[in-house]
Amino acid sequence: MKIKFQLNGQPVEAEAPIDETLLDFLRNRLRITSVKKGCDLGECGTCTVLLNGKPVRSCLLLAVQIDGEDVTTIEGLSKDDNLNPIQEAFVKEYGFQCGFCTPGMILTTKALLDKNPDPSIEDIKIAFEGNLCRCTGYDQIIESVLRAAKLIKR
Amino acid sequence: MYQDYLGEVKKLLHGKDYKVVGKNVIRVDAIEKVTGRAKYTTDFIIENALIVRAVRSPYPHALIKKINKKPAFKIPGVVAVIIGDDIPGENQCGYYLDDQPLIATDKVRYIGDIVALVVAKDKESAWAGADAVEVKYEELPAVFDPKEALKGDFKIHNRKSPGDVKVIKGDVEQAFKECDVIVENIYKPGSQDHAYLETEAAIAIPEAQDGILVISTNQGPFRTRNAVARVLGKPQSQVRVITPYIGGGFGGKDTYGPIISSLAAVAAEITRQPAMIVHTRYDSFVYHFKRCPFEIRFKSGATKDGKLKAIEVDYLCDCGGYAAHVIGLLKRAAYHSTGVYEIPNCNVQGIAVYTNNLPVAAFNGFGNPQMLFAVESQMDLLAEKLNIDPVEFRLKNALVPGSRTGTNQLLDHSVGIKELISKVAKKADWVKKRSKQKRWQSETKKRGIGIGCSWHGCGTTGFKHDWAGASVILNPDGSVTYSTGIVEIGQGTITSHAMMVAETLGIPYEWVKVELNDTSRMPDSGETHAQRGAFIGGTAAVDAALKLRKKLNKLASEILKCDEDEITIEDGIAYSLNDASKKISFNDLVREMYQRGISPAEYGFIKARRGYPDPDTGQGDPYAAYTFGCTIAEVEIDIETGEVNVLRLYPGVAAGKILQPDVVRGQINGCAMLGLGYSLTEVVERENGKMVNPSFTDYLIPTIMDKPEIAEFISVEDEYKYSGYGAKGVGEIAFIATPLAVANAVYDAIGVRFYDLPISAEKVYFALKRK
Numbered sequence: 001m002k003i004k005f006q007l008n009g010q011p012v013e014a015e016a017p018i019d020e021t022l023l024d025f026l027r028n029r030l031r032i033t034s035v036k037k038g039c040d041l042g043e044c045g046t047c048t049v050l051l052n053g054k055p056v057r058s059c060l061l062l063a064v065q066i067d068g069e070d071v072t073t074i075e076g077l078s079k080d081d082n083l084n085p086i087q088e089a090f091v092k093e094y095g096f097q098c099g100f101c102t103p104g105m106i107l108t109t110k111a112l113l114d115k116n117p118d119p120s121i122e123d124i125k126i127a128f129e130g131n132l133c134r135c136t137g138y139d140q141i142i143e144s145v146l147r148a149a150k151l152i153k154r
Numbered sequence: 155m156y157q158d159y160l161g162e163v164k165k166l167l168h169g170k171d172y173k174v175v176g177k178n179v180i181r182v183d184a185i186e187k188v189t190g191r192a193k194y195t196t197d198f199i200i201e202n203a204l205i206v207r208a209v210r211s212p213y214p215h216a217l218i219k220k221i222n223k224k225p226a227f228k229i230p231g232v233v234a235v236i237i238g239d240d241i242p243g244e245n246q247c248g249y250y251l252d253d254q255p256l257i258a259t260d261k262v263r264y265i266g267d268i269v270a271l272v273v274a275k276d277k278e279s280a281w282a283g284a285d286a287v288e289v290k291y292e293e294l295p296a297v298f299d300p301k302e303a304l305k306g307d308f309k310i311h312n313r314k315s316p317g318d319v320k321v322i323k324g325d326v327e328q329a330f331k332e333c334d335v336i337v338e339n340i341y342k343p344g345s346q347d348h349a350y351l352e353t354e355a356a357i358a359i360p361e362a363q364d365g366i367l368v369i370s371t372n373q374g375p376f377r378t379r380n381a382v383a384r385v386l387g388k389p390q391s392q393v394r395v396i397t398p399y400i401g402g403g404f405g406g407k408d409t410y411g412p413i414i415s416s417l418a419a420v421a422a423e424i425t426r427q428p429a430m431i432v433h434t435r436y437d438s439f440v441y442h443f444k445r446c447p448f449e450i451r452f453k454s455g456a457t458k459d460g461k462l463k464a465i466e467v468d469y470l471c472d473c474g475g476y477a478a479h480v481i482g483l484l485k486r487a488a489y490h491s492t493g494v495y496e497i498p499n500c501n502v503q504g505i506a507v508y509t510n511n512l513p514v515a516a517f518n519g520f521g522n523p524q525m526l527f528a529v530e531s532q533m534d535l536l537a538e539k540l541n542i543d544p545v546e547f548r549l550k551n552a553l554v555p556g557s558r559t560g561t562n563q564l565l566d567h568s569v570g571i572k573e574l575i576s577k578v579a580k581k582a583d584w585v586k587k588r589s590k591q592k593r594w595q596s597e598t599k600k601r602g603i604g605i606g607c608s609w610h611g612c613g614t615t616g617f618k619h620d621w622a623g624a625s626v627i628l629n630p631d632g633s634v635t636y637s638t639g640i641v642e643i644g645q646g647t648i649t650s651h652a653m654m655v656a657e658t659l660g661i662p663y664e665w666v667k668v669e670l671n672d673t674s675r676m677p678d679s680g681e682t683h684a685q686r687g688a689f690i691g692g693t694a695a696v697d698a699a700l701k702l703r704k705k706l707n708k709l710a711s712e713i714l715k716c717d718e719d720e721i722t723i724e725d726g727i728a729y730s731l732n733d734a735s736k737k738i739s740f741n742d743l744v745r746e747m748y749q750r751g752i753s754p755a756e757y758g759f760i761k762a763r764r765g766y767p768d769p770d771t772g773q774g775d776p777y778a779a780y781t782f783g784c785t786i787a788e789v790e791i792d793i794e795t796g797e798v799n800v801l802r803l804y805p806g807v808a809a810g811k812i813l814q815p816d817v818v819r820g821q822i823n824g825c826a827m828l829g830l831g832y833s834l835t836e837v838v839e840r841e842n843g844k845m846v847n848p849s850f851t852d853y854l855i856p857t858i859m860d861k862p863e864i865a866e867f868i869s870v871e872d873e874y875k876y877s878g879y880g881a882k883g884v885g886e887i888a889f890i891a892t893p894l895a896v897a898n899a900v901y902d903a904i905g906v907r908f909y910d911l912p913i914s915a916e917k918v919y920f921a922l923k924r925k
Contacts, residue, residue, distance in 0.1 A: 033197035034190025036401070038351040039435040043850035046351050074190035087188040091180055094816045097824065098644025099187030100351045100401030106188060128858045132850065134350055134402050135644045137823030138858045140816075 003067040008076030016063035023047045025063035026073065034074045034103045038132070045131035048104035049073050055111040057130075074103040077110065085151035086110055086144075095144030097135035104131050109145050118149060156763040159696050160873055160880040163658060166703060168722055168731065174657045175879050178816045182649045182668050183399065183642060192399045195355040195371050196432055203357060204233055206421045206431040207280035209270040209287045210441065211262035214298075214475075214510035214842045215310065216291035218261060218269060225286040226272055231279025234425050235287060236271040241420055243387025247413050250618070251316050254476040254513075256385050256416050262291070263310055263475030264512050265844040266441040273421045273429060298843050300449065300472040300507035310508040316477035317506050319488040321560050321772030324499030329464035333455030335539040341452060341528040342910040343893075345838040346445035346831070347845070348517060349855045352401020353438040356415040357430040358382075358422035365392045366419055372411025373403045373641050374681030379673045381412035382419040393419070397671040403643035404828070405516030408683045409479050410442045439848030443515035444838060446483055447472050448524040454532045460542050460550045464499035465560075467491050469525070471506040474513035474843065480506040483514070483521030486615045489767070489776045490522050492560035493529035494571045494607045495551040500560045502772070511843035516683055518828060519890045522610055527911060530606045530894035534901065543588065544605055544898070545579045552607075561767050563775045568882065570808025570872030571782035575607060577868045578806040582786040588902070601790045601801070602903025606894025608784070611777025612689040612883040613762040614680065620762035622679035622686070624694035626655055626702055628754040632726065632741030634659065637669045639679025640691035645885055646817040647687035651695040653813060654878050658699035659706070660723025661740055677759065685781060685883020688813060690760055696878030698758030705752055706743055713738055713746065763876050779874045781882045782808040785826070785891035789899040796919025798834055798900055799862075803892065806868030810882035815869075822867045822888040827856045829892025834912050835860075 004013050007030070016025050023040070026032040026049070035058055038046035042060040049058045050072035077084040083091065086109045096102040105128070112119055112127040119127070124145050133141060186192035223235035238245045238259035248254040258267050272283035297303040297310075304314055330336060356370035366386065372378045375395040383390045395415070400407060414431060421429035433442065450469040456462045469487070473480035484506050491502045537547040552572040557565050579585075587593075587603045594601055614620040627635040636655050642648045652666040669675065679691060703723070710728040711718040714736040722731055729737035738746075747754045767774030786804040791797070805822050812818050835854040839847045847853050867888070873880025893911055901907045906921045 028199070031199065033193070033199070036194070036352070037196070038353075038401075039850055041435060041849060041851075044351055044435075078189060081185060081189075083185070083188065090188045091184045094178075094181070094820050096184075096187050096644075097646065097820055098350070098352070098402045099183065099192050099399060100194065102187050103190040125858050125861075132351060132855060132857060134348075134404070134828065134855065135824045136820050137825070137827040137864065138861045139823045139864060140820050141858070 001064050003064055005066045005068060006070040008072055018064055020063045021059050022061040022063045022066060023058040026058060032073050032075065036100055036103065038100065046101050046104045048107050048131065050107055050111055053111060053114060055108045074106055077106065086148040089148035089151055090144040093140050093144040093147050095141045101131060101133045105141055109148055113149055113152060117153060119145065156876055158875050159693055159878050160875040162700060163696065163879060172657055173724065174653045174663045175813055176811065178814060179649065179653060179663050181646055182652055194352055194399050194401050195357060195369055198357055198369050198398065200357055200359065200428045200430065203428040203430045204273050204275060204421060204425060205277045205280040206418055206429050207272050207284040208268045208417065209272065209284045209289065211265060211267040211269055213262060213291050213293055214265050215294040215296035216262050217294060218258060219290040219292050221270060222288035225288055226283040229279050229282045229286060231275040232272060232283040233275060234273040236273065236420060236424055240424060241385055242423055243385045246384060247381055247416055248476065249409060249478050250481040251477040253311055253316060254478065264510050265842060266512065267475060271417060271421055273425055296510040296842065298509055298511055300470045300509055303507050303509045310475065310510065315505050315507055316473060317481045317484060319485045319504045319772060320770060321488050321491065321500050321502040323560060323562060323773065326464045326466050326499045326501040329499035330455050332457065333463050334458040335536055336453065336455040337532055337535045337539065338453040339909055341450045341531065343448050343524040343527045344911055345447045346517060346836050347439060347838060347853060348404045348406035349853065350402025350404060350406060353433040353435055354407065354410050354414045354442055355432040356418035357428065358418035359428040360422055360426050365394060366422060368393065368395045368415045368419055369398060370395065370411055370415040371400055371407050372397055372415060373408040373643060373683055374411060375639060375641065375671055375673045376678040377681055378412045378415045381416050385416045385420055386423050395673045397641050400641060400643040404518045405520065405683060406442055408681050409515035436848050439853065440845050443478055443513045445517040446480060446514035446521065450525065450528045452528040452532055454536060456536050456540060458540065460540055460547055462495050462497045462551045465492060465497055465502065467502040469504045471504065472509050472511060473506045474509055474511040476513045477506065478513040479516045480514055482615055485617055487521030487525035488772060489561050489611065489615065490609060491525050491529065493526060493533065494553055494609045494782055496553055496557045497560060511840065512845065518886050520684065522608065523832065523890045523893060526608050526890055527894055527897065531897060531907065534898045545575060545584055548575055548607055561776055562773045568779050568810060568872045568874040570870035571607065574782055574784050574806050574808045574868065574870045577870065578784045578786055578804055581865060581868055582804040584786060587788065598794050599790050599792055600903045601788065602899045603786065603788050604895050604898025604902050605784065605786050606891040606898060608887055608890035608894065609780045609782050610685060610887050610890060612685045612779050612781055613764065613777055614684045614686065616764055616766045616774060616776035620680060620690060622690045622694045622760055623677040624691065624698045624758040625676065626698040626756055628702060628744045628747065630745055630748055632665065632744050634666045635669060636666050637675045638691055638695060639676040640687045641671055641682040643682060645687060645821060646814060647691065650688045650813040651692050654692055654696050655699045658696055658703050661726045685885050688881050689877055689883045690762055692881060693878040694758040694760040697760055698756045701756040709746060709752065710738060710743055778876065779882050781884060781887045783887035783891040785888065785895040787895035787899040789896060789903055791900065791903050791918060793922055796915040796922060798913060798915065798918060800830055800896060802863045802865065804865045805888050807884055807887050808870040808872045809884040809887065810874045810877065811871055811880040812869050813879065813881050818884050819867055821884055823864050825888035826864055826892050827861065829889045830860065831856050832912060833893040833896040834914065836912055837914060
C-alpha cells in the first residue's frame with residue numbers, strides 16, 4: 001500500500017507492504033539504519049522513533065500505521081556534525097559505549113525534554129524504563145539527560 | 155622484546171605531566187554513535203545478499219541418520235542447501251580443541267546443533283526452506299548434569315572431559331592440621347546470557363582473486379579470519395575480516411563470532427554470491443553460547459591469628475556439547491583460586507565435563523566470577539569463625555609487592571590491592587555500617603553490607619599465545635593514520651590507543667585517525683578479550699609510536715642543531731628544551747622525513763611478558779600482570795517477598811594508570827550492573843539443556859529502575875612498567891567483585907548464606923521461610 005507521511009520534517013511517499021513493521025520499513029526500504037533491531041518484540045527500546053513527538057517502538061507498529069503521521073528518527077535531530085544539545089550532552093557525559101541503544105536513548109530524551117524541560121532523576125528513570133542498555137550502567141545516560149536539559153534551557 | 159615502556163615514555167616526556175593520557179577526551183566513536191551514523195554489521199546492507207538460515211537439531215543428543223535436502227528446493231527462493239560434507243575446507247570450528255564440526259555430520263550434541271544451512275533469495279524462503287529440510291535422527295540418551303555425565307555410561311565424545319587443570323603448591327594435608335579454623339562448602343554459580351543489544355550477525359562477500367570478505371559481529375577478527383580460512387580451505391591471506399562497530403560483546407562474540415562468520419562464508423563461497431546470516435533475539439538467547447556453570451567444593455583453613463594457610467578445591471565446569479571456550483576459563487579459574495591473598499599451600503583441581511547442554515562461551519570474568527564467588531564467601535565464613543572483621547581479615551592476607559601467588563608467580567610490582575581495600579572500606583564507612591547495633595531495620599526490611607575482592611590476570615591465560623600489532627603512519631600533512639587489531643565493542647579502547655599515540659608523538663589527540671578494523675592491515679593481534687585491549691593492544695600502539703618518535707627526535711636534533719636528548723615535542727611543535735627558539739612544527743618535521751627518505755610508518759608488535767605454567771603442578775607465571783578490584787555493597791531485603799534491593803555500591807580498582815577516567819567509570823558502572831544481574835535476577839532456565847526463557851520479558855537484565863547508587867570509583871594507580879603508560883586492563887574486574895559483595899551483604903542482612911548464583915527473590919523467600 002502507498003503511504004504518505006512526514007519523516008524528519010520532509011514529506012515521504014513510499015510503497016509499504018501491509019505486513020511490514022515500521023522498523024523493517026525504515027531500515028530496509030528507506031535505509032535508515034540508525035533505527036536498530038535489538039529484539040523485534042518491543043522489549044528493548046533500541047528501535048525507538050518519535051511518532052508525532054512521542055516515543056514508540058517501531059518494531060510494534062506496522063509501516064502502514066504511519067500514513068499521514070509525523071515520524072522523527074535521530075537523523076531529524078542534527079545536520080552533519082552540528083550536534084543537537086542532547087547529542088552534545090551524550091558526547092560530553094559519555095552516555096554511550098557500544099552505541100547500539102544510543103539512537104533510541106537520544107530520541108527518548110528528546111521526547112522527555114520536549115514535555116518536561118526540567119526532569120528529576122526519578123522522571124528520567126520512568127521515561128527510560130523501556131530502554132535497555134547493557135554497557136553503561138545507566139548513570140552516564142542519566143547525567144547526559146540532565147546536561148541536555150541544562151543546555152537546552154540556556 | 156619486553157621493554158620498560160613506562161620508563162621510556164617518561165624519559166621522552168622529560169618527566170612532564172601527560173597532555174592527553176589520563177584526561178577525558180571526545181571518544182573517537184562519539185559523533186558517529188550519537189548521530190546514528192555508526193555502522194554495525196547489519197547496517198552494511200548488501201543489495202541482493204542471500205539469506206542464510208541454519209537447520210538446528212531439536213534433540214540434545216542423537217545420531218544423524220539421513221538428511222534430505224530435496225523438500226527445501228520446492229520453495230522457490232531457495233538457492234542452496236549445505237550440509238557438513240559440502241564444506242569446501244575442514245568441517246571444524248572448535249575454539250581451543252578440534253571437537254566441534256561447523257555443521258554436524260554424524261551426530262548432534264545439544265539442542266540447536268547445526269545440521270544444515272539453507273541459503274535463499276529472501277528471509278521467508280530461507281526460513282521455510284530450513285523448516286522443509288528433512289533430517290532423520292536416532293535419539294541417544296542425553297545427560298545434563300556434569301556429575302552424572304562423569305559417572306554414567308554416556309558417550310558424547312570419545313572422552314568425557316575436554317580438559318583439566320591443577321595447581322599444586324606446598325603441603326596441603328599438613329597445613330590443614332595446623333589450621334585452627336577450617337571451612338568447607340559446595341558452591342554452584344550458574345549460567346548467564348550476555349544479552350548484548352546487538353544480536354550475532356555476519357555478511358560474507360566473494361572478492362577478487364577467489365578471496366572472501368567477511369563483515370561480522372566478532373571480538374576476534376584474526377581468529378574469525380583463521381576459522382573462515384579453515385572451513386573454506388583457503389590460506390589466511392585469502393580471507394579479509396572487517397569488524398565494524400559491535401553492539402556489545404562481553405565475551406559472547408569472542409566465542410560465537412568465528413562460528414557465525416564461518417556459516418556466512420561457507421554459503422557465500424558455495425554460491426559465489428554475498429550471503430548474510432542474522433540471529434533473531436530468540437536465536438541469540440537459545441543458540442549462542444553462555445556463561446559456564448560451575449560446581450566447586452572449596453575447603454579453606456586459617457590459623458587463629460587470622461593467617462590463611464591452605465586451600466583445597468575441586469570443581470567441575472559443565473561445558474555442554476563442545477569444549478568451545480571452557481579450557482581457557484577452567485584454567486583461569488584455577489590460577490585465581492587463592493583470591494587476592496597469599497596462601498602457601500594449595501591443591502586445586504578442576505575438570506571440564508561434556509554434557510548435552512548448550513556449550514559455554516567467554517563471558518566477562520571468564521571463570522573468575524564463579525571461582526571468586528566461592529573464595530570470597532569462604533573468606534567471610536572464616537572471618538566469622540575467627541571473629542575477625544571481614545575487611546581486617548582480608549587486609550591481613552592480601553597480596554603485596556613481593557608476594558607469591560598460588561601458581562608461585564612473584565608479584566614484584568603493580569600490586570595495589572591492599573591499599574585499595576582500605577580506601578574502599580573507608581569510602582563506604584565500613585566500620586560504622588557493619589556495626590549491628592545502630593543499623594536501620596524495620597518489621598519487613600533488613601539491611602546489610604558486604605565486601606568482595608577480585609583479581610584478574612591481564613591478557614590471555616598462559617597456555618596459548620598472546621601478541622598484538624599496531625601501525626602508525628605519519629602523513630605528509632602531519633596527520634596520523636592509526637590501525638589496530640583490537641575491536642571497539644563499546645569499551646573505548648580505540649580512543650585510548652589514539653590518546654597514547656598522540657601523547658607519544660607529542661601531537662594533539664585529534665590529529666590521530668583510527669582506521670576501520672581490517673585484518674588485511676595488521677598482523678595477527680589476537681582477540682579483544684581478557685582485559686588485553688589497552689594492555690597488550692595499547693602497548694603495541696606505544697611501541698609503534700615510540701619507534702617514530704625516536705626518529706623524529708633524531709631528525710629534529712639534526713635540523714635544530716642540538717642534542718637529541720634536549721628535543722621535546724609538544725602540541726605538534728618540536729623544540730629544544732635548552733633554547734625554545736630552536737623549533738620546528740611537527741608537519742614540517744614529517745615532511746622532512748619524506749624528503750630524506752626516512753620511513754614515516756612503523757608497526758608495533760608486543761608479546762605478553764609471561765610464561766606457561768607447568769601442566770602437572772600449575773606452577774608458573776600465567777599472566778603478565780593482574781588488575782585488582784574491591785566492591786562494597788549495601789543491600790536491603792524485603793523479608794515478605796525475598797527481594798534483594800541493592801542500595802549502594804562502592805567500587806574500586808587497582809588497574810594501573812587510568813587512561814580515560816570517565817570511560818573507566820562507565821566501564822565500572824556497567825560492570826556493576828552486569829554483576830547485579832548475575833547476582834540477583836538473571837536465571838537461565840533450561841529444559842533438556844535448552845534455554846526456555848528466551849526473551850527480555852522472562853530473562854531479566856537490570857533496567858534503569860534497578861540501578862542502585864554507585865559511588866565514584868576508587869582508583870589505586872599501581873602502574874605496570876612493561877605496558878604503555880603503565881595501564882592494566884579494567885574491563886572485567888569490577889564485574890567480578892559485584893556478586894561477591896552482594897552475596898556477602900545478603901548474609902550480613904539476614905544471616906542466610908547462598909551457595910549458588912543468582913540469589914533470586916524466590917530463593918531468599920523460601921530460605922527465610924525455612925529459617
